[in-house]
Amino acid sequence: MAFSPSSVPGFFPLLIAIIVILQLQSYETQAGGLALPLRTQKLQSLSTPHPPSKLRFHRNVSLTVTIAVGTPPQNVTMVLDTGSELSWLLCDTGPLSQFRPRASSSYAPIPCSSPTCKSQTRDLPNLSSCDSATHNCHVSLTYADASTAEGTLVSDLFLVGGPPARRTNLRCQSSPSSAGDTTAAGMLGMNRGSLSFVAQTKTSRFSYCISDRDAGVLLLGPSNIVPLNYTPLVQISLPLPYFDRVAYSVQLETIRVGAKTLPIPKSVLLPDHTGAGQTMVDSGTQFSFLLGQAYEILKDEFLRQTSGVLNPEKGYVFQGAFDTCFRATQLAAAAAVRRIPAVVLGFQGAEVAGGGGGGGGVLHRVEGERRGNNEGVWCFTFGNSDLVPMEAYVIGHHHQQNIWVEYDLENSRVGFAPVQCDLASRKLGVML
Structure with a gap:
């Protein structure tokens, strides 16, 4: 992890x-x-x-x-x-x-x-x-x-x-x-x-791309596969109790659901005087997490835009942190996905999109959960950090699907670019 x-x-x-x-x-x-x-x-x-x-x-x-x-x-x-x-x-x-x-x-x-x-x-x-x-x-x-x-x-x-x-x-x-x-x-x-x-x-540099088919490519060294949009790493020299100084920490600036930018105060997205509130890009976590105040604003807007599209599964919490869940048959969920807006995380100089044709989906089917009429349980793939609890925003690899992600240690930055991973991999001679 x-x-x-x-x-x-x-x-x-x-x-x-x-x-x-x-x-x-x-x-x-x-x-x-x-x-x-x-x-x-x-x-x-x-x-x-x-x-x-x-x-x-x-x-x-x-x-x-x-x-x-x-x-x-x-x-x-x-x-x-x-x-x-x-x-x-x-x-x-x-x-x-x-x-x-x-x-x-x-x-x-x-x-x-x-x-x-x-x-x-x-x-x-x-x-x-x-x-x-x-x-x-x-x-x-x-x-x-x-x-x-x-x-x-x-x-x-x-x-x-x-x-x-x-x-x-x-x-x-x-x-x-x-x-x-x-x-x-x-x-x-x-x-x-x-x-x-x-x-x-x-x-000094490594990168990867994960397709939505669970196949992809890991590259050690320079890539030059696609033009990347870079965002600088956030670096704080003073030791703070809640700030990980050796993580790939970037600055989350905006969150957008579909065309609507969420009214999240800038101060909520910045690390505070203890270091709590940093944003980390992480291959060791599947889904993504937001601090409670930002998460509640995202949750409310997502529920508003999906009203009538998805049926909420009230009272169910997946993995202790994902409390925005729905029930649907496989067929109904597949139809709903086409109407669900993307969630876009904005950074200085770059952004990461999940769902709505972006990198990675915003719903995850919970294995083993069954309801009447052959329905399953599907959960929003953004969790509430406060429920874990942890004092950070985390971008998991699920929301990095079909995005080329590069960790550039030499220049202290992380690069993102939306790609079709199978096509990008062919440029390296790798067939997925």
Whole structure:
């Protein structure tokens, strides 16, 4: 998930996202990037051998990538998270574990004396200690649901695409973190912190595009696929209790439903003096979240514009934060979608549209919920941060569908462009 307990107090995760599986073939782009194609595939297929550089994904629990770690390489499935820093792996813990440290000659625990063990990063804010028995660095995190995740700080070689392999620090733990995907073998931290995978491998730019067919492409390096509209990263130098300084934080300026710009006071969309209210672009969260005041204004306008189109399912709350839900048959929902307005998030220099032909839908069918007359339950894909609770706006990957999203660390900005992902992928030689 994109949030650490230090940046979002009280947060508990929504375990919904996308599965991505790395295969053995990669595509070098003219701009020098590495294109990794994505395909729909079930998690059970992870044991099937694939070439190590092609990515496939399937909607399941988390956005994960299977990469090669260790010497000789071992394929491991890790959550791809642009909101987390220190990567972690399950090590020798039964059926979920895919990494065997003793089988890797390049595996190395980090000693207590290492400067890395003593570093103060987002994921290691006074949370590292020394294991008196092994004299290795020990890391422990406590999450908002009172669960803990702990393990040894280690390093090993990561092979992405092709040689050379890159030595990376991570946490080797004995049990899954409840703040992440319990079906994954680990998590790959992709934020801007000093211990993130992108920082350790000196990756200055990466991007992806997710189609509405659950297929797409992940690109490491420069893209130059489509002209992008960039918005600058919001950077605050002072440490604030609710502001994550290494997240991909942008400034949300407007929200539009159809043609109507919502009357949300500017102050509601700005981080306050504590840092609460930042807006994060996050691959580790499926849906999007707004702080309560902005959410209520959006909800009221969405209900107004869809009155007579959708039948509200009163009293139902999905995943503890999505309280704008409806009931409809599959046929009625499909007809309604064509009449539902897009929700557009506006930033300085860029915007992201969801639904109404934009990137990603504004309704999600809740699996397993059935009502009379063969009706299902459908929920608005924007949630109320106050119900979680967390002190942030979050743009999840569901609202990034058919949008090329680029994380440009070198120039401190995030780029967006609406595209048809299957067509854009062909420019890289990748067929979806």
